[in-house]
Amino acid sequence: MCRQTKEKCAHNAGAVYCGLIYAFLFLPIVVIVINSFNATNTKPYLTWKGFTLDWYGKLFQNSALLDSFQNTIFIAVTSTLLSTFIGTLAAVGMYKYKFRGKNIIDGLLYIPVVIPEIVLGISLLTLFTNTNIPRGLLSLVLAHTTFCIPFVIFNIRARLDGYDKSIEEAFMDLGANRLTTFLRITLPVLAPGIGGGALLAFTLSIDDVIVSYFTNGLTMTFPLKVMESIKSGVSPDVNALSTLILLATMVIVILTQSNLLKNLRKVLKRQS
């Protein structure tokens, strides 16, 4: 066979393979979206009874579900802000200064990343019960911040590895004080790392099941609500909410992507 045809065949086979993997990744999501339009009214809501948009209306009357979703967003936003703040300071501090015990901090940082989440969950549960920290929104925020911090730090660190210290020194040389230097030089350079870290923290938080499961007390988050409802059959309004969340994230992705492109074009224009 001619080499060009052979290569084309391999290329097509590769495309088919990738298509199958994406089908595997998206198949359950398609099922969810379809089921959110299911007109069934009987548990466990699995048989297809025709198309309806009712569930999207009913969703907004289900206050327990909406509350849990609100909690999830609140926890995610708060713990993202907290972990990004603490993590940024720590990442820069650990990069700039040499001190004893750095290895210990490093080791501690890896623990929440590598140990199974369930271990972190039960250890935090014992902490909260023994210190009388009330289990609810507060404990959830504290717990989520704990597992987010290392990811934020690692993300920024990856960025710092390619960072030229001499820019900062040159700026200090020109008479800027530390705070100005940090705000004007260090932060902008690290912005992508910080942004990436924050995004990761947010994602981890909204999707968390295991740590929340042990530290929630009576407060419900969206994933926990789903977990509860799975026992009796997930009602289509949960599917409807998931579909809406998916839509929102897709829109955000597309917006940020196109925004990125715009910025890139601007930069290129300025250079030419």
Add this chain to the structure above:
Amino acid sequence: MIKQRFRSNAGPALVMIGPVVLWLAFFVAIPLIYVLVMSFCGIDKNYNVIFRFTMGNYRRMFDIDYVEIYGQSILIAFFSTVICLVLGYPFSFLIARTFRSKKTILYMMVIIPFWTNSLIRLYGWRTFLGTNGLLNKLLLTLHITSEPIQFLFNRSATILGMAYVLFPFMVLPLYTAIEKLDQAQLEASADLGAHFRSTFLHIMLPQTASGIFSGCIMVFIPCLGYFFVSDILGGGNADVIGNLIQRQFQSGNNWPLGAALSIILIVITLLLVKLYQKCGGDMQSLGV
């Protein structure tokens, strides 16, 4: 004088590193030490923890029922890891190299499913695979089978679920490692007479080994603890160590025993991480 103090590093260093140290000490170190201590404690009649040294929890862990679940747990984790690796390596290669021009969007499409809650995605699988599900309906209409097949509530379904939920964690490090490969090196290998298979074996595999290791670690370890996957798809027939721990920590149960089981998980994790480091793995790549 004031200026000198301002120049010294202790102040800013403390401000920057202090918070994280306090946080990690209070929310990671102390609770874990407490769990370790608790694993050597007993309980009274009301299931309260009493601080008296005992090895009882560790002895109980050798009950045959438990040992079976450890075995099953490791089996599930192993197969899930293998599936992720076997499916993920060619996939990562394709999106990072063959379809390089579209790699950002292709990579993004691996992450997007992540943003839908993993429980509900697993429930999606359950809906799809159930006896009333789409797959069975399809098989019935095509007369491939005359009765619905029970795909769910067994080990295979749990392995599928684990592999599904953790697949991106395998692709992430693999993609990074494969993308870093130098195209000229692959060309040099072909130039020197190596077929694709030899190039893969001698050039690609050694240079992406760290990505493979970190991917495997990032899939294998969570598999041991993801109790909700076996809950949803295994239906109690495919429990992992995580299920054992979860049961002990439901209110009114044996916390010290759960703590001891958690210690086992930590030990397995540490062993794997040590092995990973011995093989030249980079800790940083586990984090991002």
Add this chain to the structure above:
Amino acid sequence: MVQIRNVNKSYGSNHVVKNLSLDVYEGEFLTILGSSGCGKTTTLRMVAGFEQPTSGEILVQGENIANKEPYERDVNTVFQSYALFPHMTVFDSVAYGLKMKKVPKKEIHTRVLEMLELVQLGGFEKRMPAQLSGGQKQRVAIARALINHPKVLLLDEPLGALDLKLRKQMQLELKRLQQKLNITFLYVTHDQEEALSMSDRIAVMHDGALEQVGKPKEIYEAPQSKFVATFIGETNLFEGVVRGLRDHLVSIAVESGTILGSGEGFAENEMIAVSVRPERMQYSLTPVEGFTIEGIVKEQVYVGSVLKSIIVLQNGYEVKLERLAGEMLPINGTVYPYWEPKDARLIHPRDQEFFSAVENVKMA
């Protein structure tokens, strides 16, 4: 040895190699010379098999290699970035090609050690690439490519990353290797000095097309196009119209006056370009017969054995003049540049160059 026949290569609408035909003879050192983006590396990669021609064919020893994978071709490449395998020792890297050919272990051992000796890396076999200097890495890359005794060795700017001194040394060494092993070298570079000093023949490429092929001396002394004249070495280029023909003497009207050249096959009123190398350029303090150009000495630089001067003509054109150091020119003084008519190279401009020449003359 290698025949490239009417090869075209396009990436989408980007036509990078245009109808290229080139023969490489057995045992010769042929350099493809051109500025970056002229398609020279693409050409090399097509011979190696990393890229496929959009049309045309490539033959190695008379055999069309279009359907041969890179690993089936009897050519080997030295990469610009070296592309050493970072996880292999020097020995393993060099042995790689033999291992792929399933050569017995014992033979591999002796051949690798021989080869390392040949590139003066004896004793380095256990080193890792990270422990080598740039020059040493380069030698490993060459040894690795030579170990299979390829019919043709392709070299893609192999010395680009080295510093000047090392580059000079490696140039000599490459030439020595090539002569010793008697292997055909197809060499790609943008460095004209490198090309002139090493090659048996040079192929100058510009904008995807071949401009001229010839021995270094021919390329330098008898450029056939304006591009070749300006790209290889320094030159003074005049454009003008043929005004008078007498025997071999050609009188040409250029923007700033009249000049002389010598050649055959030119017609009156024809547009031509004239190239005069700085070292052929002379000057006089009084007008010279046949030349009506004059200028002012603007600058003189004394570089050891040579004196470099710049004379600005009335239209602002800067004439470069180079002579063995001796008497200085009068700075800011008026001089009359001239040359022996046989020292000027007359070039028929190509179509695309024609119009700019017309423009220039009109302005004059």
